[in-house]
Amino acid sequence: MESKGFRRGSFQSSTSDEDLVEVGGGTLDFSIADDVPPLDREMAEGFSSYNGGGMNGASKMMDFLEEPVPGVGTYEDFNTIDWVREKSRDRDRHREITSRSKESTWALIHSVSDAFSGWLLMLLIGLSAGALAGLIDISAHWMTDLKEGVCLNRFWYNHEHCCWNSTKVTFQNRDKCPEWRTWAQLLTGREEGGAVAYILNYFLYVLWALLFSLLAVLLVRGFAPYACGSGIPEIKTILSGFIIRGYLGKWTLVIKTVTLVLAVSSGLSLGKEGPLVHVACCCGNILCHLFTKYRKNEAKRREVLSAAAAAGVSVAFGAPIGGVLFSLEEVSYYFPLKTLWRSFFAALVAAFTLRSINPFGNSRLVLFYVEFHTPWHLLELVPFVLLGIFGGLWGAFFIRSNIAWCRRRKTTRLGRFPVTEVMAVTALTALLAFPNEYTRMSTSELISELFNDCSLLDASQLCDYSNDYNSTKGGSLPNRAAGSGVRTAMWKLALALLLKASITIFTFGMKVPSGLFIPSMAVGAIAGRLLGVGVEQLAYFHHDWGIFKGWCSPGADCITPGLYAMVGAAACLGGVTRMTVSLVVIMFELTGGLEYIVPLMAAAMTSKWVADAIGREGIYDAHIRLNGYPFLEAKEEFSHKTLAMDVMRPRRSDPPLTVLTQDSMAVEDAEALVAETTYSGYPVVVSRESQRLVGFVLRRDLIISIETARKKQDGIVSTSIIYFTDHSPPLPPSSPSSLKLRNILDLSPFTVTDQTPMEIVVDIFRKLGLRQVLVTHNGKLLGIITKKDVLKHIAQMANQDPDSILFN
Numbered sequence: 095m096e097s098k099g100f101r102r103g104s105f106q107s108s109t110s111d112e113d114l115v116e117v118g119g120g121t122l123d124f125s126i127a128d129d130v131p132p133l134d135r136e137m138a139e140g141f142s143s144y145n146g147g148g149m150n151g152a153s154k155m156m157d158f159l160e161e162p163v164p165g166v167g168t169y170e171d172f173n174t175i176d177w178v179r180e181k182s183r184d185r186d187r188h189r190e191i192t193s194r195s196k197e198s199t200w201a202l203i204h205s206v207s208d209a210f211s212g213w214l215l216m217l218l219i220g221l222s223a224g225a226l227a228g229l230i231d232i233s234a235h236w237m238t239d240l241k242e243g244v245c246l247n248r249f250w251y252n253h254e255h256c257c258w259n260s261t262k263v264t265f266q267n268r269d270k271c272p273e274w275r276t277w278a279q280l281l282t283g284r285e286e287g288g289a290v291a292y293i294l295n296y297f298l299y300v301l302w303a304l305l306f307s308l309l310a311v312l313l314v315r316g317f318a319p320y321a322c323g324s325g326i327p328e329i330k331t332i333l334s335g336f337i338i339r340g341y342l343g344k345w346t347l348v349i350k351t352v353t354l355v356l357a358v359s360s361g362l363s364l365g366k367e368g369p370l371v372h373v374a375c376c377c378g379n380i381l382c383h384l385f386t387k388y389r390k391n392e393a394k395r396r397e398v399l400s401a402a403a404a405a406g407v408s409v410a411f412g413a414p415i416g417g418v419l420f421s422l423e424e425v426s427y428y429f430p431l432k433t434l435w436r437s438f439f440a441a442l443v444a445a446f447t448l449r450s451i452n453p454f455g456n457s458r459l460v461l462f463y464v465e466f467h468t469p470w471h472l473l474e475l476v477p478f479v480l481l482g483i484f485g486g487l488w489g490a491f492f493i494r495s496n497i498a499w500c501r502r503r504k505t506t507r508l509g510r511f512p513v514t515e516v517m518a519v520t521a522l523t524a525l526l527a528f529p530n531e532y533t534r535m536s537t538s539e540l541i542s543e544l545f546n547d548c549s550l551l552d553a554s555q556l557c558d559y560s561n562d563y564n565s566t567k568g569g570s571l572p573n574r575a576a577g578s579g580v581r582t583a584m585w586k587l588a589l590a591l592l593l594k595a596s597i598t599i600f601t602f603g604m605k606v607p608s609g610l611f612i613p614s615m616a617v618g619a620i621a622g623r624l625l626g627v628g629v630e631q632l633a634y635f636h637h638d639w640g641i642f643k644g645w646c647s648p649g650a651d652c653i654t655p656g657l658y659a660m661v662g663a664a665a666c667l668g669g670v671t672r673m674t675v676s677l678v679v680i681m682f683e684l685t686g687g688l689e690y691i692v693p694l695m696a697a698a699m700t701s702k703w704v705a706d707a708i709g710r711e712g713i714y715d716a717h718i719r720l721n722g723y724p725f726l727e728a729k730e731e732f733s734h735k736t737l738a739m740d741v742m743r744p745r746r747s748d749p750p751l752t753v754l755t756q757d758s759m760a761v762e763d764a765e766a767l768v769a770e771t772t773y774s775g776y777p778v779v780v781s782r783e784s785q786r787l788v789g790f791v792l793r794r795d796l797i798i799s800i801e802t803a804r805k806k807q808d809g810i811v812s813t814s815i816i817y818f819t820d821h822s823p824p825l826p827p828s829s830p831s832s833l834k835l836r837n838i839l840d841l842s843p844f845t846v847t848d849q850t851p852m853e854i855v856v857d858i859f860r861k862l863g864l865r866q867v868l869v870t871h872n873g874k875l876l877g878i879i880t881k882k883d884v885l886k887h888i889a890q891m892a893n894q895d896p897d898s899i900l901f902n
Contacts, residue, residue: 169392170794171339173774174724174881177428177863178844180393187387211385212398212432216440218381219402223374223440224447227409230355230366230373231453231461237359238536241302242295243276255455299361299534300524306360307520310353310606311513318349322605325350325372326425327714329403331723332375333396334427335863342372342379342399350376354607358536360520361527363598365537365612371406371425372607374444378402393428393863400426401437407680408441409448410611412459416680417441423676424714427728428863462542465686468654471645475696477629481622481662482697486704488617489669492599493709497716500603504720512605519600526597532583532590532620537612540590544619544659545685555579556623556655572651573634576627584624591620603717610713614670615663622662626655660685661697668701672712724881732856734891739848741855741887742869742877751877754778754816756788757823761800761833762812768797777868777875778818778839787868787875788818790843791835803833845870846879852887859884 169175188208195205236252245256257271277298278284278291314322320341328341340346354369378398382388388395403425407417418437422429445459454461503509527533532540548557558579576584598613630653633646646652664681668674678694710730711719718725744751752767754776767776774793780786803810809831817823818839822832845868846855858864859881866880 169337171337173337174865175335175337175392175863176865177335177393179840180391184387184391184394187391208387211387212436213439215378215381215385215388215398216401216436217443218384219374219378219398220405220440220443221447222377222381223370223402223405224409224444224451226351226373226377227370227444228448228451228453230351230358230370231448232451233355234358234366235453235536237306237355238361241299241359241361242534243274244280245274247273258455296528299528300521303360303362303520303524304517306356307362307516307606308513310356310360311516311604313349313353313356314605314607315512318345319605320346321350321353321607323603323607324368324609324714325375325607326368327717327721327723329372329375329399330425330427330714331718331725333399333403333425334725335392335396336724337392342376344376344380347373347376347380350607357606357608361524361534361536362520362606362608363523363537363594363601363613363616364607365609366607367407367410367611368609369607370410370609371403374402374406374409375399378405396428397430397433397436400429400433401440404437405440405444407676408444409459411680411684412445412448412463413680413683414438414441414445416676416683417444419676419679420673424671424673460684461538462545463684463686464542464545464547464656464660466547466654466657466660466690468547468651468657469689470654470657470693471652473641473645474629474653475693477625477658478661478693478697479700481618481625481658482665482668482700483704484621485618485662485665485667485669485697485701486706486708487669488595488666489614489672489701489705489713490708492595492614492670493705493711493713493716495599496602496713497720499600500717500720503603516604516606519597519604523593523597523601526593530586530590530593532586533593537594537616541612541616541619541659541663544587544616544623545656545663547654547656555583556627558583572648573630573646573653575634576631580627584627587620587624591617591624594620602713610670611667614667618662618664618666619659620662621666622659623655625662626653626658629653629658630655657690657693660690661693664694665697665701668698669705670713672702672705674698674702724885726856726860726881726885728860732853732888732891734852736852736887736891737848738846738850738852738855738869738879739876741852741883742848742879743883744877751875752776753782753785753875754791754818755781757815757817757819759816760812761810761814761816764796764800764816765812768793775866777843777878779875785875786873787843787845787870789839789841790868791818791839795838796835799835799838800833807831807833843868847871848876855879856884856888 191201191205191208194201196202235254236250239253243253245251245253248256253274256274276291276295278294281294282291284291320328320338320343328338332338332341350369350373354366354373357364358366378401379395382395382398388398400421404414404417404421407420408414411417415438418434418441421437422434426433448459449457456463503515508515532543535543543554543556546554546556548554548559556579558577559574560577594613595617598610598617601613602608602610633642633653634648636642637646637648642652660681664677668677671677677698678691681694682688682691715727752771752773754764754767756778758781776791776793776796778788778791780788810833811830814830815823815825815832816835817832818834818836820836822834825832844858844862844864846858848869848871850869855867858867864881866878868875869877869879
C-alpha cells in the first residue's frame with residue numbers, strides 16, 4: 095500500500111509566470127508553492143541532496159542494497175552542492191585507492207594514473223582552449239573584413255593577409271593591393287571611388303552586419319539560450335557551488351563558438367575575451383566526464399573549472415600569469431594551492447597552443463601587442479591619475495546604466511523581442527560606425543592603432559606629425575608638432591569615444607555572446623590617446639614651463655601617447671570590473687615593459703577607489719544580483735551585530751519545524767511528509783517531545799531509499815517503521831519488517847548555537863560552502879538557517895528589498 099501522491103516525479107510544485115527567471119537568455123523555474131510555510135519556502139530553494147552515508151560516502155546506502163542506486167549522489171538542477179561532504183567523499187576515495195595500491199601492481203598503476211589524471215586533464219583543457227581561441231580569432235578577423243570586400247585569388251584570406259602576399263603593394267599603401275576588392279569595385283567593375291561606390295559599400299557593410307547578428311541571435315535562441323552574454327557572472331555562481339545544467343554543455347560550447355565569431359564580425363560593440371572564459375570552462379566541464387574522479391565529484395570539478403577560466407583569459411589576452419590571477423581574484427570561490435599550480439599549467443599550455451597557431455601572423459598572442467621604449471617621468475603620474483579618475487567615473491556610470499537597461503529588458507515587453515532588439519542595435523551601430531574609420535575597424539584593431547608608438551615608417555593618421563626635427567638618437571622620434579592628420583584623427587576619436595561609451599550600454603546583455611573587456615579597453619584607450627597627444631603638444635609648444643624643464647627639452651622623446659592609451663584602457667577596464675592585481679599583470683604582459691607597472695597600478699587603484707565610492711559592485715556582481723543567483727560574495731565584510739536566533743527559521747509566528755524521529759515513524763508518515771512539503775532535507779531528532787538532534791537526512795536520499803526498499807526488500811509496507819539507529823527498536827511479533835536508513839543519515843550536520851553572532855555564521859557559509867546549518871540550544875534543535883536566509887539577512891542589513899535579491 096502506497097501513500098497517496100508518493101510516486102516518482104510527483105513532487106513538482108506549481109508554477110506561475112512570476113516564478114520564471116531569465117538567465118542568460120534561458121528561462122529558469124524557481125517556483126515555490128504559495129501555500130508552503132516560510133521554513134518550507136527557504137529549504138525549497140533547491141539546495142541539493144547528498145547521497146553519502148553521513149560523512150561516509152563509501153559505505154552502502156542500505157543494508158538490503160548491494161549496488162549503488164541510480165540517481166543517488168547527484169544534484170538536481172538549480173541546486174547548491176555541499177562542499178564539505180563532497181570534499182569528504184573525495185578524501186574517502188583517495189584513502190581507499192592509496193590503501194589498495196600496496197596490494198597489487200594493477201592497484202599501484204591505478205593509484206598513479208589517478209594522481210596523474212589531473213595534470214592530463216589540464217593538458218587537454220589547454221590544448222582545446224588554445225585551438226578554439228585560434229579558430230575564433232582567425233574566423234572573426236576574416237569575417238570582419240568580409241563586410242568591406244574579398245580577396246580575389248584566395249577568398250579565405252582577410253584583407254591584411256591578402257595584401258601581404260601581393261607583389262604590387264607599397265609600404266605607404268600597404269592596405270591597398272589589386273588582389274583585394276571592395277564590394278563596390280566588384281559590383282561596378284570600376285577602380286575609382288566616388289559617391290556611388292561609397293553608398294554601395296556603406297549599404298553592404300550594414301547588410302553584412304545585420305546578417306551576421308541575425309544568424310547569431312537565431313542560433314542562440316533556437317539551440318543554446320545559455321550561449322548569450324559574457325558568461326562570467328554565471329561561471330562565478332557555478333564556481334561558488336550552484337548547478338545550472340547545460341550551461342557548460344556541448345551544445346552551449348558549439349553554439350557559443352559559432353555565434354561569438356558572428357557577433358564580433360557584425361561590428362557590435364562587444365569583445366570575445368569574456369566569452370572565451372565561458373568557452374574554456376565548457377571545454378573543462380566536458381573533458382571532466384573522461385575522468386571518474388571529476389565526473390562524480392562536483393567540488394573537484396569546480397577546481398578544474400577554475401583552471402579552465404585561467405586558460406580562457408590566457409588565450410584571450412596572451413597573458414598566462416594574468417589569467418591565473420584573474421581566476422583567483424575575480425571568478426573562483428575555492429582556490430587551493432593545487433588548483434593554482436594546475437591553473438598555471440593549463441594557462442601555459444593554452445598560450446603555447448595559440449602561439450603555435452599564430453592567428454594574427456605577428457608571432458604574438460594578441461593583435462594589439464606593443465613595446466614602448468621611452469621611460470615615463472614622475473610628473474606624468476598626474477595625467478595617469480586623471481585617467482584613473484575618468485575610468486572610475488565611466489565604470490560606475492556604465493554599470494548603473496547597463497543594469498537599469500537590463501532591468502528594463504527583464505520587466506517590460508522589450509525582453510519578449512530579443513531578435514528585434516539585436517537587429518535594431520546592430521543597425522544603429524553599423525550606420526553610425528561606417529563613416530568613421532576608427533569605429534568601422536574592429537575594436538581590437540582600434541586598440542592596436544591607439545597603443546601604437548609612432549615611428550618613421552608609420553603611415554597612420556595618428557602619426558602624421560611635422561618632420562622638421564634634428565635628432566641623433568637612433569630610432570626614437572622627438573616630440574613634434576601635430577600635422578593635419580593628427581588633428582583630423584583627434585576629432586574622429588572624440589566621436590568614436592562618444593559612440594563606444596554609449597552604444598556598449600545597450601549591447602552588453604543582449605541575446606548574443608558579448609564580452610566587455612575589449613569595449614571597455616577601447617573607451618579608455620581613446621581617452622588616453624586624446625590626453626596623451628594633448629600632453630605631447632603641450633610639452634612641445636611650452637617646453638620652457640616649469641613642469642617640463644629638465645626632462646622634456648626640445649628634440650627630446652619624452653611623451654608617448656600610446657602609453658597613455660594603455661593606461662586609459664587599464665583604468666576603464668578596472669572601473670567596470672574592479673580588477674586590480676590581475677588587470678595590471680594582464681596589461682604588463684601585453685606590453686612586455688616592466689617600467690610601466692607603476693603607471694598601471696596608479697591608474698587601476700585610482701579607478702577602483704573612484705568607482706567604489708559611487709557603487710561597490712563590479713559589473714559581474716551587479717549582473718549576479720540582477721539575475722537573483724544565490725551567490726555569497728566573499729570580498730564583502732559583514733559587520734552587523736545580530737545573532738543566529740535573529741535569522742533562523744521558524745520564527746515565532748511560523749509553524750513548528752518539521753522533523754523525522756529516529757525510531758518511531760512509519761513509511762507512510764515519511765511519504766506523507768515528503769508529499770506535503772518541499773524541504774530539501776529533514777532534521778532527525780530522538781523524539782518530538784525531546785527535540786534532541788540526531789542528524790540530518792536529505793529529501794532526495796529519503797525518496798530514493800524508500801522507493802528502492804519497496805521494490806527490493808520483502809515485507810516493506812506503509813506501516814513499516816523507519817529507524818535511523820544501529821539496532822531495530824523492539825516491535826510486536828506481528829509487526830511488518832522495519833526499514834533501516836542509518837546509512838543515509840548525516841551524523842555530523844553543521845550546527846551553531848542560538849547565540850552565535852551572524853558575523854561568524856556568514857563566515858562559516860562563505861568558507862565552508864554550506865547549504866544550511868542547524869541551530870541548537872543545549873543540544874535541543876531550535877531551527878535552521880539556509881543560504882537564502884543569510885542572503886536575505888545581508889540584503890536587509892544593506893537596506894535592500896530582500897525579496898528582490900533572490901529568484902526575482
